[in-house]
Amino acid sequence: YLEYLYFEILIKEKMASIYEGLTSLGIMNEKHITVVFDFGYAYTKIGFAGEDSPRAIVKSEVKCRTTGQMVPVFKFESEEQLIQQLVDFIYILYFKKLLANSKERRVVIIENILGPSVRKNALATVFFRYYEVLSLLFVPSHLVALMTLAVKTGLVLDIGYEEATLLPVYEGVPILNAWQAVPTAGKAIHNSLNDLLLDRGFYINDDGKEERLSSVKKEIPEYVLEDMKVRCCFVSTLERSKKLQSNKYDRSIEPPPPPQPVHYPLSSESVLILPGTVREMASEVLFEMDEDDLSLASIILTSILKCPVDTRKDLANNIFIIGGTTKMKGLKSRLLSEIRHLATQPAFSEKLKVDSFKIHNSLVQENCAAWLGGSFLGCTESALDRSVSIESYLKNGAVPDWSNLSFNVKGRQ
Ligand SMILES: Nc1ncnc2c1ncn2[C@@H]1O[C@H](COP(=O)(O)OP(=O)(O)OP(=O)(O)O)[C@@H](O)[C@H]1O
Ligand SMILES: [Mg+2]
Structure with missing residues (x-):
């Protein structure tokens, strides 16, 4: 009898999936x-x-x-x-x-x-x-993403592939004059990773011989860079990043101990060695100021400044970051530290008058919000x-x- 029951359930499941197929064709219902x-x-x-x-x-x-x-x-x-x-x-x-x-x-x-x-x-x-x-x-996109949190007010930053765009929304109304954008997102990380690898990466060929990557390859395909980024790279903390930057200009300052290198197989015969510093530094491009003094943190504070005074506190406490690049490990906490640090600098501290910043946790995968x-x-x-x-x-x-x-x-x- 149990066997029969199991068989019946199986048939029903099969039928259900067929009907589901039909529904998706719009035949069964709407x-x-x-x-x-x-x-x-x-x-x-x-x-x-x-x-x-x-x-x-x-x-x-x-x-x-x-x-x-x-x-x-x-x-x-x-x-x-x-x-x-x-x-x-x-x-x-x-x-x-x-x-x-x-x-x-x-x-x-x-x-x-x-x-x-x-x-x-x-x-x-x-x-x-x-x-x-x-x-x-x-x-x-910025407005509907807020619906997934069931809030009406938020400063929504979308860090996708081509650029990062920001739009504040207050009580369901986008504040258009406060929009901001910077060309630092997934693509910028790929470019930075490519340059860092050609500068510091190593390559082990089929004879087991190790040589500099730049002597073997001039460019790495983007799909490989993307895979390496998602699997091996992460965003460093503000303190570590500051020490790394200081060491870049003054070698007497001790750099923080580097993370473990990763052996990334390029094919069945060759392996690429991804040094720990490269894994950590590839995403730094997101936090560097460009020629116009713009970075992810600075556009958030500039946008808040452009909003009416009585909305600023609510917006600063309801920052929502979406887009695939947000999924990088450590990105949200680093961005929060950057914002808090920048808000204490004279350029913002005198005008902003906001002392608390909070970032929402997305309930879904950020690229699908x-x-x-x-x-x-x-x-x-x-x-x-x-x-x-x-x-x-x-x-x-x-x-x-x-x-x-x-x-x-x-x-x-
Ligand atoms: N787990 C992950 N870790 C790091 N990066 C990721 C992860 N998942 C996706 N990404 C990156 O997110 C980017 C794509 O994000 P998204 O789908 O939001 O972009 P898009 O909507 O196509 O671009 P845009 O919004 O600029 O038009 C890619 O660069 C991809 O490598
Ligand atoms: Mg997008």
């Missing part, structure tokens, strides 16, 4: 009616609204129609090229990753509010004209009300954009 897209420079997150994680995280790359090489989707020279790349990329997302038909579904797109209008317009063209989706809703916010929002009534329908798009030929004043006319949909 459970998966809204699809949520978070297009990033490095990775795109896709899934259905109402679910707690994306169905897939896909590299934002597409095969070039002329050369056949994989190229980044959001690297383009003209709008036509971007549209073509998006058409090919979104085809893969719908029909190879989600296994869902585009026509019967609404779409929520997580957008970077500071992103270029050309990207937004191209996405609207592709979704409405090529994939004929029911409706489209653009939601700001914005997607999850979009997934929540996609299930609400307001998502339906605020979406641009295909009829309205075909009539107006454009999607509302805060930087386009023609949408400020009363009564325009």
Whole structure:
């Protein structure tokens, strides 16, 4: 009897998964009616609204129609090229990753509010004209990420691949004039790791002979750098970083003991030796001031200064950091120490008058926080009300954009 019961459960489970497949095709009911897209420079997150994680995280790359090489989707020279790349990329997302038909579904797109209008317009063209989706809703990534914490006020910093962008949100309203951005994120760490390895890394070839990496290789492929970064690198503490910097200029100052080196296999025959100092120093680029005196810590304090005085305390106590690079070990505590240290410096201490800074712990993987916010929002009534329908798009030929004043006319949909 038990065997029979087990068999019945097995059959039911199998059937359930078949039905789930059908539901995802929109045949059974409307459970998966809204699809949520978070297009990033490095990775795109896709899934259905109402679910707690994306169905897939896909590299934002597409095969070039002329050369056949994989190229980044959001690297383009003209709008036509971007549209073509998006058409090919979104085809893969719908029909190879989600296994869902585009026509019967609404779409929520997580957008970077500071992103270029050309990207937004191209996405609207592709979704409405090529994939004929029911409706489209653009939601700001920084704002929806806060929904995952169930708070309305926060200073949201997104450290992704290309750049780190910051936007304060007060009582659910983005304070646009206080936005900040710096080009230090995942890509900057890869470049720094590449330079450090060519300077200090070693290579063991198939004969077991050790030689300098720079004598064998001139460049390391980015996917290898990324893997090394995720597996072997970490963010150092402020105290250790200060000692390392002092030692760089004055060799009489004792450097802190280096972490253990790592032997990273490049192929079945060759091994790369990643020295401990390289593992520690690759991410320092995030905290160095650039020529304009900008760093991750300084943009947070500058942004708080640009906000109205009565909002500053709340914002400083509700810092929320999202984006894949945030997942680096030690990053949050280092950033908090940097902020607290910088706030005591004369440039900020006299004007800021805020003495407490706190960073939220994300409840989900940081690279999916914005997607999850979009997934929540996609299930609400307001998502339906605020979406641009295909009829309205075909009539107006454009999607509302805060930087386009023609949408400020009363009564325009
Ligand atoms: N566990 C991890 N440790 C360190 N870095 C990580 C980890 N997971 C992801 N990353 C890095 O996060 C970056 C991607 O983050 P994310 O997906 O937020 O970027 P994106 O949305 O594609 O970029 P952008 O927001 O700039 O458009 C990559 O550089 C990746 O190497
Ligand atoms: Mg992103």
